[in-house]
Structure formats: C-alpha cells, structure tokens
Amino acid sequence: MRDWLFDLGNTRLKYAQTLDEVRYLPHQQHDWLAALPDEVCGETAWVSSVAAPALRQALLEALLGRFARVSFARTSACAGRLRIAYATPEKLGVDRFLALLAASMDAQPMLIVGVGTALTVDLLAADGRHLGGKIAPSPSLMRESLQARAAQLPAVGGQGTDFAGNTLDALAAGCQGAALALIEASRQHAAARLGALPTLCLHGGGADVLLPHLPGAQHQPHLVLAGLAHWAAAGNQA
Secondary structure (H helix, E strand, O other): OOOEEEEEOOOEEEEEOOOOOOEEEEOOOOOHHHHOOOOOOEEEEEEEEOOOHHHHHHHHHHHHOOEEEEEEOOOOOEEOOEEOOOOOHHHOOHHHHHHHHHHHOOOOOEEEEEEOOEEEEEEEOOOOEEEEEEEEEOHHHHHHHHHHHOOOOOOOOOOOOOOOOOHHHHHHHHHHHHHHHHHHHHHHHHHHHHOOOOEEEEEOOOHHHHHHHOOOOEEOOOHHHHHHHHHHHOOOOO
C-alpha cells in the first residue's frame, strides 16, 4: 500500500508513485477514470487539480474507492522557502504554486514557464520569493482559438519557420513565435530586475515544441508533480 500523486489538468491526468514512472490519461472520453489500472490504490491520493469542478468531483469519487484518504493540494502564502507574490494566495493556480515550490528547492533565480492549455511565466528569486508572473494562451490554444473563429485555419500541423511559404507553416510559426517572444521578453525583464539572467525552466505537455528554440533552457516536465511530492512530504492536508 503506497501513496500516489495525481495532477489533473485541463487536458489530461498525470499520475505516479515516483517521478521516474509518470503515466498519463486524457480526459476527453466519458469513462477516462475507469481506465486507471487496478494497482492504482493505497493509503493516500495526493491531488493537484486545475480542472473544472465536475471533473475534479469525478476524480474524487473514483479515488475514494481506491484510497483511504484523498488530499487536494491548495495554494498557500508560504511553503518551505517559497513566498507567494499574490496578496490573495488562493487566486494563484495550484499548478503554478506547486511548480514554484519544486523550483524553490534549488535556491537559484528561475524563470518558470508552464506550457499547457495556458502559457504561464513566473519569476522566482534565489531566496524563494515569488516575484510575480504572466498568463497567456499557449501555442496550441492560440491555434484552437483561431480555428474557432476561422474554420479554414487548421488547429494542428505545420513547421515553425522564420517566414513561412504556406498557411499551415505560417500558423505554426506565428503561434510558436508569439510564445517564444513572451518568454524571451520575460527573461530580459527578469535579468533587469535581478541583475543577472535567471535559469529558464520549462514544464508541461507543450514544452517540447518550444525547447529547441530556447538554448540553455532546462526541461522539467513533471515539475508540478515534484512540487506535489514536496507538499505531501511536509504533511499537508486539505
């Protein structure tokens, strides 16, 4: 009987006992919770969720049949070395909070970029102070939003190039370029504030597309789960 970690996002559920063996389930289909393997059970299910309340409730009901206790992480003003910039901490998404919590263990200035449905950018000082952040559509959401208003514009496909010779590549180049420009501008603003460039760290399902264009960036795909593990180890309950 062991504890499990669960990260319920807007697109999929990540779950793991250790960060070396992270598994995924999309939640587009109606019965996605039934797809959890039988061995996913134990003493405590530690959960991070930014999904809609109905989906969160469905996950809770499924996990209550498999675990003695289900504990949902929640944002707090401080945790370990981390100090959140928000005057109202609960307004900061728990995924951003947990990513910051994991990053704060390294005791170095970091610019943390989450690439999922949204693109989030958060600046963390070496002493654990969260200096604030930004939220924008991710490249995939930009593409989906364009298609929603103009059905002839595909939501997927294309290669990001400097100047494209066809519409599909132009869409990829434009949406990727917008995200990269925000990240680079944020990195320069962070350097001006801190006096040195912070370490750039990317996480989330859409990070792979941007990483080749960001030399020197770290890739920590499971940063939210890592933060959740720290949160659980501290004995938090919610």
